Amino acid sequence: MPSRPGAEGGPLRVTLVLDVAAVGGAEIVLRNTFAHLDPARVVTDVVCLREPGPLAGDFRAVSDGVTVLPRGGHHRLDRLDRAGLGRIPRLARHFRARGTDVVVVSHHHRAALTLARVAAVLSGRTRSVVAAHDMDLTRVGSRVLPRYVVETLFLSAGLALLAPSQGRYLHDEEGVGRSWRSRAREFLVPNGIPAPEPEPPGRRAEVRAELGVEDDDVVVLMVARLSRQKAHEVMIDALARAAHPKLRLVVVGDGTRRAELEDLVAERGLEKAVTFLGLRRDVPRLLAGGDVFALSSVHEGVPISVIEAMTQGLPVVATDVGALRDQVTDGVDGFLVGSGDAAALGERLVRLADDPALRAELGRRARERASAEFTIENTAAAFTDMVEAVARRS
Incomplete structure (x- = not known):
């Protein structure tokens, strides 16, 4: 596709507006995407509305810089008070000075979601894109897009989706597309990761020795923060129901639930297995x-941890929530079970524990799929196509 020139005949200029450059899955994917864009077609910069945050240095390394536009006081970021609204003209001036063609805002950066889209309109030439990074939040009484954002989607030129199922969810559950006010052109920009470095010989044995597991143990890895969303108690229940002498659960992540979950493991007599x-x-x-990757989440978007596991050749056993069905095909490269179904989760883990050939086959298919579909190069290409289409106004 030929390049769409920006205002000065060069590449398109894209500004990402965040509340703060925090360490999160969406922010890491955006950082990696920026690193893989063709600078002849797209150049980027970042604006933070609160403070730089821990990923600011990473974004500076892959963009034209990070600008901080804080407001005074200690008000909540998502309130439309005067201090918050005062940043709208400052953002608009930044977009005009920068020559920004497209502004990108992430759904969970609530101040950016409100202020940057209005500033883009006021700038006179900039168009905005809302990037959605979650789904199934109605399960927990919440939403991906606040109602006021859905009712003002017409202010934006695009809605970036991670997977087809996410689009269906936003239409069916959150009202996207039900009226002219709630419509924006939709684009599929799937999550992807950089190709991992080849693991050196002996790495598997080294890690398993560190974990203190035997050669014939089946190690189930769960990489997830210790929060209610991830429902670790369901995974622990599944392990207890499985009662398999060789299953070992390794939990990577931290959070406020750690003591509670450790107590639960002790109550179930699983101290040696978890x-x-x-x-x-x-x-x-x-x-x-590891041998298997597992998630017991209540809701998800498109988990990067699943892509990482598939890239490493691990079969995935997960709850059928979010866009996981767009990542894992049940019985082909992993297994999907109902949310909260510890019995089914445990049964699938036992099946994989007892059948090394099945583990290897599902893992091989998982690696092939991840290498073909979930690469950062695919993400960068889809991102480029999206911002070029938005900027063309066609």
């Missing part, structure tokens, strides 16, 4: 020592 590793920055390395 290990909590806490927050780790070497997840790909840990995956090399």
Whole structure:
């Protein structure tokens, strides 16, 4: 596709507006996407509305810089008070000075979601895109897009989706597309990850020795923050129901539920079968020592952890929530079970534990699928196509 020139005949200029450059799945995917864009077609910068945040340096390394536009005081970011509204003209001036063609806002950055879309309109030439990174929130009494955003989607030129099922959810459950006010052109920009570095020989044995597991143990890895969303208690119940002598659950992640979950493990007599590793920055390395990847979540978007596991050749056993059905095909490269169904989850884990050939086959298919579909190059290409289409106004 030929390049769509920006205002000065060069590449398109895209500004990402965040409340803060926090460490989260969506922010990491955006950072990686920016690193893989063709600078002849798209150049980026970042605006933070509260403070730079821990990923600011990462974004500076892959963009034209990070600008912070804080407001005074200590008011809530999502309130439309005067201090918050005062940043709208400042954002509009930034877009005009930058020559921004397209503004991108993430759904869970609530101040950016409100202020940046209005500023884009006021700038006179900039168009905005809302990026949705979650779904199934009605299960927990919440929403991906606030009602006022759905009713003002016409202010934006695009709605970026992670998967087809996410689009269906937003239409069916949150009212997207029900009126002219709630419509924006929809684009599919799937999550992807950079190709992992090949693991050195002996890595599997090294990790398993660190975990203290035997050669014939079946290690089930669960990489997820210790929150209600991830429903670790269902995974623990599944392990107890399975009662398989060789199943070992390794939990990577931390959170406020750790003590509660450790007590639950003790109550179920699973201390020797469950290990909590806490927050780790070497997840790909840990995956090399695993046999199965599992999630018991109540809701999800398109989990990066699942893509990482599939890339490493691990079959996935997960609850059928969010867009997981767009990542995993039941019985082909993993298994999907109903949310909260510990019995089914345990049965699938036992099936994989007892059948090494099945584990290997599903893992092989998972790796092939991830390598073909869930790459950062595919994400960057879809992102580029989206912003070029939005900027063309066609």
